Amino acid sequence: MRIATWNVNSVNARLDTVVRWFEAAKPDVACLQEIKCVDEKFPAEAFERLGYNIAVHGQKTYNGVALLSKAPLEDIRRGLPLLPGSDDDGDEQARYVEALVSGPTPVRVASIYLPNGNPVATEKFAYKLAWMRRLHRHAQNLLAWEEPFALMGDYNVIPEPRDAEFPDKWTDDALFQPESRAAFRALKNLGLTEAYLQADGAPGAYTFWDYQAGAWQRNNGIRIDHALLSPQAADRLLGVSIHRDVRGWDKPSDHVPLVIELDV
Numbered sequence: 713m714r715i716a717t718w719n720v721n722s723v724n725a726r727l728d729t730v731v732r733w734f735e736a737a738k739p740d741v742a743c744l745q746e747i748k749c750v751d752e753k754f755p756a757e758a759f760e761r762l763g764y765n766i767a768v769h770g771q772k773t774y775n776g777v778a779l780l781s782k783a784p785l786e787d788i789r790r791g792l793p794l795l796p797g798s799d800d801d802g803d804e805q806a807r808y809v810e811a812l813v814s815g816p817t818p819v820r821v822a823s824i825y826l827p828n829g830n831p832v833a834t835e836k837f838a839y840k841l842a843w844m845r846r847l848h849r850h851a852q853n854l855l856a857w858e859e860p861f862a863l864m865g866d867y868n869v870i871p872e873p874r875d876a877e878f879p880d881k882w883t884d885d886a887l888f889q890p891e892s893r894a895a896f897r898a899l900k901n902l903g904l905t906e907a908y909l910q911a912d913g914a915p916g917a918y919t920f921w922d923y924q925a926g927a928w929q930r931n932n933g934i935r936i937d938h939a940l941l942s943p944q945a946a947d948r949l950l951g952v953s954i955h956r957d958v959r960g961w962d963k964p965s966d967h968v969p970l971v972i973e974l975d976v
Contacts, residue, residue, distance in 0.1 A: 713813070713974045714738075715821060717864035717937055719745040719920075719967035723778070724755060729963050731758055737955065739971060740782050741813055743823030743864040747776035754778060771806035777823040777865070778809065785811040787820075792846045807843070817860065817976040819945065824865030829886030837886050840868070844895040851902055851940075860945035860976065863904070866967060867938045869896045871906075874915040875935040887936060905946035907939040907972045908954075917954050920967050928959050937970045948975040 716739040720730050723744060734742070742764075747754060751770040759766060764780040769790040779785060789810040791803060810822040824847070829840030847863075854861055870888045873879035882888040900906060908917065918933025927933065941949060950973040958968045 713740045713815070713819060713976045714971055715741040715743070715819075715862055715864060715939070715974065716969045716971045717743040717745070717823065717866070717939060718969040719825070719866040719937065719965060721746050721748075721965040721967065723747040724749055724753065726963050726965060727755055727758060729958075729961055729965075731762075732961070733955070733958055733969060734759070734762055737969065737971065739780075741819075741821055742780045743821065744778040744780070745776075745823060745825035745866045747778055748773060749776060767809055767811050769806045769809040771804075775806045775825055777806060777825050779811050779821060779823050781811070781813050781821075784814045786814055786818075787812040792843070792850055795846055795849055803843075808847075815976065817948075819974065819976055820854065820859060820861035822861070822863045822865070824863055824867065826865065826867045826869065828868050829889075829892065832884065832886050832889060837889070837891075840886060841891055841895060844892075844899070848895070848899050848902070851899060851904065855903055855942060858944060859942065860948060860974070861942045862907075862945055862972065862974075863940040864970075864972075865938070866936060867896065868936055869893060869938075870934050870936055871896055871938075875918075877916070877918070877930075877932045877934070882934070887934070900940065903943055904940040905943070905949070907941055907946075907949055908935075908952050908970070910946060910949055911952035911972075918956075919954060919970055921959055923966055937967055939970060939972050941972075945974060949973070950975050
């Protein structure tokens with residue numbers, strides 16, 4: 713099973729590019745982020761023609777996530793559960809969709825668009841860290857089921873200095889703050905495996921290049937798109953690939969697809 717994650721930066725604005733990649737790469741499951749449309753405006757027909765079942769958790773203009781799968785999707789969840797004792801009425805931002813991909817060995821897959829958090833000295837950074845606490849608790853609960861699962865997506869976290877071409881330029885950014893990185897480490901320390909590090913781990917493998925200042929041409933990139941696997945999924949990991957060339961296509965997203973392969 714090949715599972716992809718890709719922040720497409722508006723699925724409708726880049727539909728031709730996205731469909732071109734789907735036709736070439738043929739992922740079994742794909743997690744899309746920042747689709748930037750409500751559910752009804754998601755271009756479902758373009759993907760249904762390619763044989764995909766679809767679960768969307770959309771939002772007008774901002775955010776939005778989707779799951780696409782050649783196999784049926786079951787037990788679909790839209791949004792993270794609130795923390796116990798929370799007095800929050802809910803979360804209006806569409807950043808999480810999860811489903812069980814049916815098959816001989818069912819695999820639970822989540823598409824995640826973690827908050828950016830900038831500027832740091834604002835409520836946006838507090839929201840980022842609170843959202844990560846909710847993800848941490850939900851991952852704990854998923855691990856108790858002892859099933860293969862993959863938490864895929866744009867985490868908006870640069871885990872280590874090696875994950876940026878010029879780490880010094882990110883010291884004031886929410887993606888590289890000690891709190892963000894510590895929350896990401898804590899998530900992995902639950903017992904999750906970061907697929908790229910297990911399968912490859914070579915530095916300089918970036919998944920994002922800004923549109924400004926020739927970042928792509930200069931390889932001024934960062935690695936912020938990640939796949940975290942339960943032990944049952946990590947045991948089945950065959951490989952990881954970053955489709956770097958897609959950043960050079962017409963009308964590209966500023967992110968590129970990350971694809972993992974599981975022996976299921």
